Amino acid sequence: MWKRIHSNRDPRDTLYSEIRREFGTYFLLAGNAWKCLLSKYPKFLFGTMILFLLTSAALSFTIFRNEKKAVAIVSKTTNPIQDGFSQIMAATDRIRETLDLKKIVDSLGRKKRLDFRDSLTLDSALDRLQAIKEN
Structure with missing residues (x-):
């Protein structure tokens, strides 16, 4: 070889x-x-x-001196149980919305011909799916 x-x-x-x-x-x-x-x-x-x-x-x-910028430390009181639960709820909402949008896209995909309203619905559903994917 x-x-x-x-x-x-x-x-x-x-x-x-x-x-x-x-x-x-x-x-x-x-x-x-x-x-x-x-x-x-x-x-x-x-x-x-x-x-x-x-x-x-x-x-x-003088001229080429690099000044160190002060980093502000923000202490945030966290509640890990509440934060974790809110994250789970947000993920559940995103999954539910994704499934609903998937049903809409599938139903519009089965149609042989799309009218203007169907095209707008499909476009907005695909945009929303993209937004959910980016988050």
């Missing part, structure tokens, strides 16, 4: 070695230029580095 692919590449060839072989001269030139720049202007580069660090610290404590 799965065909094996055999590769005859040299295991010493890696991505790094290939990139180094292709672009190594450019990396050497950039490294030499950076060393030359560092040796010519060490105080300037050190001062620039310190300036960037201070600017970063100032920005992190």
